[in-house]
Amino acid sequence: NAGVTQTPKFQVLKTGQSMTLQCAQDMNHNSMYWYRQDPGMGLRLIYYSASEGTTDKGEVPNGYNVSRLNKREFSLRLESAAPSQTSVYFCASTNSDKSSPLHFGNGTRLTVT
Amino acid sequence: GNSVTQMEGPVTLSEEAFLTINCTYTATGYPSLFWYVQYPGEGLQLLLKATKADDKGSNKGFEATYRKETTSFHLEKGSVQVSDSAVYFCALYYNQGGKLIFGQGTELSVKP
Numbered sequence: 001n002a003g004v005t006q007t008p009k010f011q012v013l014k015t016g017q018s019m020t021l022q023c024a025q026d027m028n029h030n031s032m033y034w035y036r037q038d039p040g041m042g043l044r045l046i047y048y049s050a051s052e053g054t055t056d057k058g059e060v061p062n063g064y065n066v067s068r069l070n071k072r073e074f075s076l077r078l079e080s081a082a083p084s085q086t087s088v089y090f091c092a093s094t095n096s097d098k099s100s101p102l103h104f105g106n107g108t109r110l111t112v113t
Numbered sequence: 114g115n116s117v118t119q120m121e122g123p124v125t126l127s128e129e130a131f132l133t134i135n136c137t138y139t140a141t142g143y144p145s146l147f148w149y150v151q152y153p154g155e156g157l158q159l160l161l162k163a164t165k166a167d168d169k170g171s172n173k174g175f176e177a178t179y180r181k182e183t184t185s186f187h188l189e190k191g192s193v194q195v196s197d198s199a200v201y202f203c204a205l206y207y208n209q210g211g212k213l214i215f216g217q218g219t220e221l222s223v224k225p
Contacts, residue, residue, distance in 0.1 A: 004156075012210065033212075033213070035215075040217060041217060041219045042202060042215045042216055042217035043157075043215040043218075045212060045213075045214075046214075048212060058212065090156055090157070092156075092213075094213075097163065099145055099149045099164045100122075101147060101149075101159035101162060102149075102157070102159070102213055104156030104157045104158070105156050106154075106155055107155075107156055
């Protein structure tokens, strides 16, 4: 029972480098989300996808792009990494019903030097 | 806009003490309310939820009641254990936009 799988678990980038964080869920969920977690700031929504083929900006989308590749996969891309993007990134998915909880991956810890 | 405010941490308690973590929200309409827990090195897990006013969510000895009149969803537990040490997040979900909004989290540390 894999749930939500994120890769990689850890990554170190230099300023200006690019990378893609991968996320896949095996629960047939419609909606998928990318959050970042920073000390004292809780979780902030970067982008979300309410259904396959749609994506929308969250609270902090600048510097990121996303792709909903299919119903299972939702990737987050940093085109030119900055130290301010040092954070822990979480992917989550749900059935889009207001009573359905989010299921989270275990996170990707990204450091940009 | 919609928002969630939690009491600041860290909260440090002795084992078997009573726990309250305050959560208040601002929202239009009738959101659903959630408490999530994050253990060290892990993602968030659902702890409990309430989908309408006066509902009480409960799980693992934790409880929270959806109070529309005070726009609150405070988390309580009668007797905490060391294993309850974690970060707790209050969150609300509103249909318009289909997004889950989180509070800033409250770290709980329980000492033996």
